Amino acid sequence: MAKLTVDLGERSYEIIIAADLLGKAGELIASRTGINKVLLVSNPLVFSLYGEKVAGSLRGNGFEVATALMPDGESYKNIKEAMKIIDRAVSCGIERSSLIVALGGGVVGDLAGLVAAIYQRGVRFVQIPTTLLAQVDSSVGGKVAVNHRRGKNLIGAFHQPALVVADTSTLTTLSPRDYLSGLGEVIKYGVAFDADLFSYLEKHHQQILKREETVLEHVILRCCGLKSMVVAKDEREDNVRISLNLGHTFGHALEKMGNYREYCHGEAVAMGTVAASLLSNHLGMLSDDELERILKLFDHLGLPTAFPENPAAIYRYMLHDKKIQAGKLRLVLPATIGSYTIRDDVSRAMIIRAMETARHMRF
Numbered sequence: 001m002a003k004l005t006v007d008l009g010e011r012s013y014e015i016i017i018a019a020d021l022l023g024k025a026g027e028l029i030a031s032r033t034g035i036n037k038v039l040l041v042s043n044p045l046v047f048s049l050y051g052e053k054v055a056g057s058l059r060g061n062g063f064e065v066a067t068a069l070m071p072d073g074e075s076y077k078n079i080k081e082a083m084k085i086i087d088r089a090v091s092c093g094i095e096r097s098s099l100i101v102a103l104g105g106g107v108v109g110d111l112a113g114l115v116a117a118i119y120q121r122g123v124r125f126v127q128i129p130t131t132l133l134a135q136v137d138s139s140v141g142g143k144v145a146v147n148h149r150r151g152k153n154l155i156g157a158f159h160q161p162a163l164v165v166a167d168t169s170t171l172t173t174l175s176p177r178d179y180l181s182g183l184g185e186v187i188k189y190g191v192a193f194d195a196d197l198f199s200y201l202e203k204h205h206q207q208i209l210k211r212e213e214t215v216l217e218h219v220i221l222r223c224c225g226l227k228s229m230v231v232a233k234d235e236r237e238d239n240v241r242i243s244l245n246l247g248h249t250f251g252h253a254l255e256k257m258g259n260y261r262e263y264c265h266g267e268a269v270a271m272g273t274v275a276a277s278l279l280s281n282h283l284g285m286l287s288d289d290e291l292e293r294i295l296k297l298f299d300h301l302g303l304p305t306a307f308p309e310n311p312a313a314i315y316r317y318m319l320h321d322k323k324i325q326a327g328k329l330r331l332v333l334p335a336t337i338g339s340y341t342i343r344d345d346v347s348r349a350m351i352i353r354a355m356e357t358a359r360h361m362r363f
Ligand SMILES: NC(=O)c1ccc[n+]([C@@H]2O[C@H](COP(=O)([O-])OP(=O)(O)OC[C@H]3O[C@@H](n4cnc5c(N)ncnc54)[C@H](O)[C@@H]3O)[C@@H](O)[C@H]2O)c1
Pocket: 043, 045, 046, 049, 072, 073, 074, 077, 104, 105, 106, 107, 108, 110, 130, 131, 132, 133, 134, 137, 138, 139, 140, 141, 142, 143, 144, 145, 153, 170, 171, 172, 173, 174, 175, 178, 181, 265
């Protein structure tokens, strides 16, 4: 069992990572939060796979458990569904001292987290992430949100969990596409922050594709360690937290252009990381060798890299990203494998050239 602490003073919390953890969830949660009433939030698919195990473990440790299920899918990450969960919390008598436990991927975690942030001005919240993306990214760091019809995550808050329980065994039931989507984010961590992690991914790509638990535990621990270091330095994204967005300015534009249906988040991040790497290479930062290693790793892990048509239109979507400040595109680019730089001086022509190159790439 791997453990690590996100260091945020009185809001510090632990992330616990191991195989077969769900049956111990009750015990792990009780020892950190005390025994209380729980609202277990999930969706029908994840609940059918793992809900009884978690609820049973909570009940077995003295918790009184009510459940609230939201429909599956990003399109339900909205305020209407959040209100339904709040209605359920009210009718089940969830109090300020109660707990909200999110069991699912990033969609369930983000929505349940937002409910926990606002219900009775904030109740404690535990994340049990069940997708790779949620285990390496969304369950850590305290950003919680739902979408507005005009934009993603427009209604949100910062609300740190009291505990994150990441059971690597749950990843065995994930669809190939959702698993790969998480890997897009994993590679991003290696490229932006950690040359050792990158080499580890190169060396173990076959075990990763087979979802071998010991390899996954190592990778998830490393990614959570990197994310928590960044979050501990900059909890509310005033400065260095933006580094987590490598590949995301391109990626968000791709997601938006495809109406959030064509590409899932990690696929878009993978394509965005490739474009950011090409751009860095064109700007004289990333060497040809490093660029090749990055492209190869994406290819070996089966992630999409080639861009769709119309870079000029993608560029226009990039200009609408909510992270843009004073109309300037701030791009997080790899400086080398394992380090990043932030640039706000790159011309439109260079950005479009990187996307054109990404469009015509062939392995
Ligand atoms: N809060 C943050 O910091 C942060 C960071 C990154 C992404 N996000 C958000 O995360 C969301 C994407 O999360 P996601 O990729 O986990 O998508 P998701 O939550 O939609 O899960 C993907 C699919 O996998 C299913 N699923 C979940 N666990 C499963 C399991 N163990 N076995 C089988 N199926 C399972 C889900 O029901 C869903 O159909 C987006 O809304 C994004 O905005 C948030």
